[in-house]
Amino acid sequence: MTSQGILEAAEDVFARQGLRARMEDIAATAGVSVGTLYNYFADREQLVAGLLTYRHQQLCERLDRSVSAPVDAPFERVLHVLVRDLLEHFDAHRAFFAVLMQGEPMESVRTRSLCAIQTSLDEVVDRLDRVLARGVSSGVLSPTEAPLYAAALFGMLRATAVRTYRTQPAAGVATQSESLVRLFLDGARAPGGAPSRIEPTPKEPTP
Amino acid sequence: MTSQGILEAAEDVFARQGLRARMEDIAATAGVSVGTLYNYFADREQLVAGLLTYRHQQLCERLDRSVSAPVDAPFERVLHVLVRDLLEHFDAHRAFFAVLMQGEPMESVRTRSLCAIQTSLDEVVDRLDRVLARGVSSGVLSPTEAPLYAAALFGMLRATAVRTYRTQPAAGVATQSESLVRLFLDGARAPGGAPSRIEPTPKEPTP
Amino acid sequence: MTSQGILEAAEDVFARQGLRARMEDIAATAGVSVGTLYNYFADREQLVAGLLTYRHQQLCERLDRSVSAPVDAPFERVLHVLVRDLLEHFDAHRAFFAVLMQGEPMESVRTRSLCAIQTSLDEVVDRLDRVLARGVSSGVLSPTEAPLYAAALFGMLRATAVRTYRTQPAAGVATQSESLVRLFLDGARAPGGAPSRIEPTPKEPTP
Amino acid sequence: MTSQGILEAAEDVFARQGLRARMEDIAATAGVSVGTLYNYFADREQLVAGLLTYRHQQLCERLDRSVSAPVDAPFERVLHVLVRDLLEHFDAHRAFFAVLMQGEPMESVRTRSLCAIQTSLDEVVDRLDRVLARGVSSGVLSPTEAPLYAAALFGMLRATAVRTYRTQPAAGVATQSESLVRLFLDGARAPGGAPSRIEPTPKEPTP
DNA sequence: TATGAATGAGTTTTCATTCAT
DNA sequence: GATGAATGAAAACTCATTCAT
Missing domain, CATH: 1.10.10.60 (Homeodomain-like)
Known part of the structure; x- marks a missing residue:
């Protein structure tokens, strides 16, 4: 079409x-x-909005498929798939993704359509959030910083994807996916989840 | 002036x-x-570049001061300070920061000045990188995923700052700083560093 | 069709x-x-011209029928019928009539087709003129201001029709017809025609 | 300016x-x-509206000056002056006047500013109306068709002015003014005003 | 014959930049 | 230096017209 x-x-x-x-x-x-x-x-505004919606739907549909498919799959597996979906989507739309991810200000009239960007980002983070909540309720993730998880993980993925895009354009997505999930999980994992912890958080003397 | x-x-x-x-x-x-x-x-280009340079210098000077001040300070303390510097800078320039952080495409002729943004971001990430390298060489951080650390940490900070900016405008920077460093460190920390690990990385069966 | x-x-x-x-x-x-x-x-031009011609022919045919039918009818009766024809036509095409009547400028290249409007108006006024000429030659109308009659009467009809269209959309055409003919006739009627006059025209001292 | x-x-x-x-x-x-x-x-719309307002104000100020100046002047004199004002204004802006006078439809969004035209015309007719009302109350004009007077007179002036503009571009305004006022007055004049009437209105047998 | 998506010349509108005051 | 009206190249947008189906 x-x-x-x-x-x-x-x-x-x-x-x-x-x-x-x-x-x-x-x-x-x-x-x-x-x-x-x-x-x-109708005008440039609508065109931009149309593109955002289009890409956003593609991503969300993909994420939803990944998340819902094996309803009883172990949390970690679902997370891995989700992260790979995201990185692959970022990868497929590397260049434009920079714009989609930008989080431009939305107060202005002329960029009104860009609100769509925020909405889009929010929906993606929300999906992450839902999966991570599963991780918390299943005892795999520590409930301590739970509200931060989704945004922080998303930030890691995004930043890494952008950086990789610029520094090593041909880097494999799969490898990164592995590393990032490990980086995230081993920090967020609940003490009793699997690995034991000794010194949970260093006391930082705030002045 | x-x-x-x-x-x-x-x-x-x-x-x-x-x-x-x-x-x-x-x-x-x-x-x-x-x-x-x-x-x-001289023209709009110079004005934008001037602003970027201005803000960027402020941030870099601050970071450099934090990093270099107590040359022999323990790695974790330095990291904490650095993270708080970044979050506070983000916080002070919340709205514009979105634009500064956006990573707009730079190929275009008319956005030539926007290269400055990337340069700026890169320099900040580089500073993070240098501090984190210290962590690796001092044995606190695992060398395994070392190249990812700076970008991933920066991504976490940025994403969290943006989200917080929108969801809870009055949130305290200090608290977040604590949580994010913990989230990052407990994952990146070397096995023998402090907490012991059992299952390092889940094997994900790629189809 | x-x-x-x-x-x-x-x-x-x-x-x-x-x-x-x-x-x-x-x-x-x-x-x-x-x-x-x-x-x-063939093009927009032809469409506009076609519409004007269509409506104009309808009106002219009607006027001609009214005028020629009873060839020896008394002048005043013919005038009455003519006026009613015009007001009824105006009424039937109230809205478009505003455009038809507008007398837009015609010098422009792109409005070349609008010349048709003027031609159309002129033909209608000419028909009025011919009937009024009968009135003059039959001694019912004063010959003094004869050249003004057609345009003035037409103007009265048009203005009144437009105004009525806006102020009292449901006003009856017949009533107006009566009033306007009386207003016109009693002024244009020759001194000896029927009503006698004393002071013909007030001397206005122009500075 | x-x-x-x-x-x-x-x-x-x-x-x-x-x-x-x-x-x-x-x-x-x-x-x-x-x-x-x-x-x-701001745009073409505003420019058109601005011009209409500008010309309309000029005309209204002029009419108001003429009407109010000699408060106790005899009705007929005031009317004469008013008519000459109008014809002279029409004459000064002959060509554009065609557009101003046109009474285009106003429902459309794109011609929204043209409402100004109707408002403008209405205000002028209202001024005529007020002067003519004086004529009625002073007994000079017959009250019978009073509501028609303003619109009818205005229509006469307008139509005559347009026609003269096309047929005899150099015609004198003063002469026309005289003729038109006489044409109007001798018809609208009250029976007892000055000239006596015999046969008021011919009975037209409506079918 | 009817259709309506595609066309692109023609206009409107924007806004960075200049420069006389 | 500061000003802000004027500029006009560049971009957005419109819509009459065409033509393959």
Whole structure:
């Protein structure tokens, strides 16, 4: 469908030129005329919003599939799959992902459509949150810092993905997935979960 | 100095309207005329770059002071201070920070000045990296995933700061600092460092 | 015939949106596709011209029928019928009539087709003129201001119709017809025609 | 002031090209750049509205001055002056007046500003109405058709002015003023006012 | 014959930048 | 230095018209 072709082209151009890319460039990339752009999207605002929604739905559908499939799968397995889904999505849309992930301010009228970005991010973090809550209730994760888990894990994934994108464009997603989950889990894991702990938190003398 | 007043105004406007904000709006917020803007900055490009440099220097100076002050301080203490510095800086410039942190694409001609953002982020991550390297060489941190540490920790801080900014605007920085360092350390800490580990990494059967 | 359906739709849309209405809106109102519009009218210009011609012919045929029917009818009766014809036509096409009556400028290239409007108006005024000339030659009307009569009467009818359209949408046409003819006749009537005059025109001392 | 210069230019261009004239043409005629147009008027809509308001105020101020000046002047004199004011205003803005007078439909969003036209016309007719009411209360005008007077007189003036504009561009306003007032007055004049009447209205047998 | 998606020239609108005061 | 009206190149957007189906 042309509408989808336009969105793919838009992502490509936005990724290369930023969200200010000219409508004409998007049209050219999509292989259509400017007029056609406006047949599908009322204005630039709608086009951006359309792209965000499109990508966001793809990701959420994928995450939901991964999470719900084996309902009784062990928490760690689900987490691994989820993280790989995220990293692979980031990887597939590396360049545009930078924009999607940016968390631009939304107060402004002209960037009103960018609220969609926050909503999108929030929904993804919420999905993480739901899975991590399972981990807490199943006793695998310590309940102590539970509210931080989702955002922190998401931040780790995102930052690592961005950095990798710039430093070693060809890095494998699977490897990273392993490392990041380990990094996260071994910190969040409950004392009695599996590994035993001695000195839980270093006392930092705040002045 | 007017120059600084302009930069502060620019941050304010950018935070509210995004980097596309009009020069006139910046001038109005700074309480000067557009002409004055151009007396201090050759063009919009220079103004943006000036702001980034300004904020970036403030942060780096602070980080450097924290890191270098007690040269022989124990690694964990230095890390704690560094993390608090970062969170406090994020907090002070919450809104604009979103833009600074965004990692917009830089290939574009018109966003050439935005390269400064990446450079800025990279320098901060590099400082984290240097401190964390100390942790590795002093035996506190496991060398296994060492290359990931800086980016992952930075990602955790950033994501948590953004989320907190939106969900609980009045949250204390100190508390978070504590939690995040613990979350990071207990995962990254070397097996023999302090807590002992049993099952290092779950084998995930990739299909 | 579709052609006529299109013209009726066009009148409707022009009446609501002005002559700048989009072809697509006309097509939608007519219940056909834009393509079909172009099967019947070479371009927008022809469509507008077609509508004007259509309505104008209807009016002129009606006027001619009224005027010529009883060739030897007394002048006043003919005038009454004529006026009622006009008011009823105005009434039937109230909204579009505003556009038809507007007398838009015609010098412009893009409004070339609007010349048709003036031509149309002129033809109607000419018909009035011919009937009023009969009144003059038959001695019922004073020859003094004869050249003004047609335009002035037409102006009275038009203005009153428009105003009534806005102020009392349900007003009866017949009543108005009576009143306007009386207002016109008693002023234009020759001194010896019927009512006698004393002070013909007040001397106004121009500075 | 530039703002006024723009309005004068706009009137000129609108008169020649219609309300769809390109902003660039208006700018060129005003001797400024397009940008300057937008410094004074937010968009085309505002420019049109601004011009209408501007001209309308000029006319109303003039009419008010004429009407109120000699408070106890005889009705007929006041009427004469008023009519001459109107015809002279029409004459001064002959071409654009066609647009001002047109009474375009106002339902449409895009012509929303044109409501101003109707308001403008209404205010002028209202002023006529107030003066004519004086004529009725002073016994000079017959009360019978009083509600029609203002609109009818205005219609006469307008139609005659337009027609004269096209047929004899150089016609004198003063002469017409005389004729039209006589045409109107001798019809509207009260039976006892001055001239006596015999046959008031011919009975027209409606079918 | 009807359709309606695609077209792109034509306009409107924006806004960084200049410069006379 | 500061000012802010003027500028005009660049971009956004519109819509009459075409033409393959």
